[in-house]
Amino acid sequence: MTIAESPVTPTAFSEPSSTPLALLLLGRGSDPESERGVDCPGELPPASDPDLVARALAAKATLGSRVFVLGHHYQRDEVIQFADVTGDSFKLAREAAARPEAEFIVFCGVHFMAESADILTSDSQTVVLPDLAAGCSMADMASDQQVREAWAALEAAGVAADTIPVTYMNSSAAIKGFTGEHGGLVCTSSNAERALRWAFEQGTKVFFLPDEHLGRNTAVRELGLTLEDCVLYNPWKPNGGLTVEQLRNAKVILWRGHCSVHGRFSPENVDDVRARIPGINVLVHPECTYEVVEKADYVGSTEYIIRMLDQAPAGSAWAIGTELNLVRRVAAAHPDKRVVFLEKTVCYCSTMNRIDLPHLVHQLEALVRGDVINQIHVDPIVAAHARTALERMLALP
Ligand code: 13P
Numbered sequence: 103m104t105i106a107e108s109p110v111t112p113t114a115f116s117e118p119s120s121t122p123l124a125l126l127l128l129g130r131g132s133d134p135e136s137e138r139g140v141d142c143p144g145e146l147p148p149a150s151d152p153d154l155v156a157r158a159l160a161a162k163a164t165l166g167s168r169v170f171v172l173g174h175h176y177q178r179d180e181v182i183q184f185a186d187v188t189g190d191s192f193k194l195a196r197e198a199a200a201r202p203e204a205e206f207i208v209f210c211g212v213h214f215m216a217e218s219a220d221i222l223t224s225d226s227q228t229v230v231l232p233d234l235a236a237g238c239s240m241a242d243m244a245s246d247q248q249v250r251e252a253w254a255a256l257e258a259a260g261v262a263a264d265t266i267p268v269t270y271m272n273s274s275a276a277i278k279g280f281t282g283e284h285g286g287l288v289c290t291s292s293n294a295e296r297a298l299r300w301a302f303e304q305g306t307k308v309f310f311l312p313d314e315h316l317g318r319n320t321a322v323r324e325l326g327l328t329l330e331d332c333v334l335y336n337p338w339k340p341n342g343g344l345t346v347e348q349l350r351n352a353k354v355i356l357w358r359g360h361c362s363v364h365g366r367f368s369p370e371n372v373d374d375v376r377a378r379i380p381g382i383n384v385l386v387h388p389e390c391t392y393e394v395v396e397k398a399d400y401v402g403s404t405e406y407i408i409r410m411l412d413q414a415p416a417g418s419a420w421a422i423g424t425e426l427n428l429v430r431r432v433a434a435a436h437p438d439k440r441v442v443f444l445e446k447t448v449c450y451c452s453t454m455n456r457i458d459l460p461h462l463v464h465q466l467e468a469l470v471r472g473d474v475i476n477q478i479h480v481d482p483i484v485a486a487h488a489r490t491a492l493e494r495m496l497a498l499p
């Protein structure tokens with residue numbers, strides 16, 4: 103059966119049954135070791151307030167062109183409706199850099215994205231993140247100190263001089279700064295191939311941080327390297343758990359880090375959905391494991407996933423392996439196509455979900471009062487190096 107012939111169930115997407123996965127909704131707390139900040143000052147409006155939408159609209163109207171709201175594709179519906187622009191992390195970085203007239207950038211996304219926006223905007227602009235605890239567990243898997251220790255191990259092995267660090271956007275400003283300082287660049291899921299090709303024009307090895315899966319998927323599937331060309335550096339082991347010879351022979355040194363959301367998808371999920379829905383297209387984000395990506399039909403960033411569904415013929419069927427807020431919205435936008443979630447259980451990004459309507463209202467109303475809360479401000483020296491790495495990415499052909 104061809105895809106066009108496969109049966110279509112209008113608005114086929116249904117909410118998977120919930121799991122005991124804890125979602126961090128309105129919590130507060132403190133995690134000074136994390137790449138993100140903590141705590142939200144003042145009293146949040148209750149989530150039950152029936153006027154939240156009206157309050158957000160009124161605050162945004164009062165602020166007018168002084169405020170620009172960016173929304174990542176994984177944000178909740180209740181938040182994304184207030185975004186002036188939505189996008190993947192690459193598009194949002196470009197949009198932030200292209201808004202010099204906005205006094206306030208409200209970043210509805212996670213901490214590393216807001217940091218990048220702060221780095222790419224001028225000193226007279228203020229970037230805020232409506233909940234400072236909206237971090238990214240993957241970004242937290244590479245601390246500045248760990249990465250500098252790893253670099254020292256590369257130096258001791260005599261390979262650092264030929265190695266170009268490439269960091270995924272999902273990393274702290276400090277890691278981006280390290281990368282810029284050492285001749286490397288930032289990449290996102292939509293330009294990782296071009297970034298790696300650029301890096302291999304500058305050196306003979308790449309040190310890829312902090313997502314081993316994006317690094318491996320890009321190196322092997324896009325650049326034609328072998329799995330054996332890649333080694334995994336485990337920051338919790340002496341010398342990364344690697345011998346000097348392994349470091350010398352490797353073409354790509356992958357940091358041992360991953361996304362806990364995309365790590366839930368398995369090759370069995372792909373087999374299972376293909377058995378249940380013959381002819382289905384499997385479309386996944388490149389943060390999924392190599393084994394999952396190898397079994398999928400299409401791989402790409404959140405923006406790519408949206409574009410693919412926009413272009414797909416009516417009647418086609420799609421299993422999507424990425425965060426649930428996005429999959430639900432894509433399904434709702436395409437009632438003429440069958441859209442299912444690749445895994446059967448809930449798969450929200452709990453930190454993306456921390457930005458909810460009460461936090462957004464709280465943020466916007468504070469700005470109306472003249473209170474700048476939840477500001478993201480990157481240390482100027484770190485920012486200077488990180489800007490170099492980000493600008494190398496933005497300049498990629
Ligand atoms: P995109 O760059 O594809 O939006 O991905 C960001 C992200 O955090 C995915 O987990």
Ligand code: SF4
Nearest residue numbers: 238239240361363451
């Ligand atoms: Fe980080 Fe994964 Fe959430 Fe993306 S989906 S922000 S990589 S934890």
